[in-house]
Amino acid sequence: MVKTKDLRAMSVDELEAKLLEAKKEQFNLRIQQSTGQLQNTAVIRKVRREIAKINTLLTERKKNS
Numbered sequence: 463m464v465k466t467k468d469l470r471a472m473s474v475d476e477l478e479a480k481l482l483e484a485k486k487e488q489f490n491l492r493i494q495q496s497t498g499q500l501q502n503t504a505v506i507r508k509v510r511r512e513i514a515k516i517n518t519l520l521t522e523r524k525k526n527s
Contacts, residue, residue: 463508469519477523481516484509 469477488509494500 474523477516477520484513
């Protein structure tokens, strides 16, 4: 889980790459959950919130530009 402070230090390109990575992770976790392989389901919530943080920062930056 990345802290918001660290995300704010990233450029827009880095944030978009991080967003793509987080979405891939979310997809893999959903597959694991549906097949019964996922032990810790709280990880899905953390990844979902990370995606929301990144989207919020991207929106802020595009609005301020």
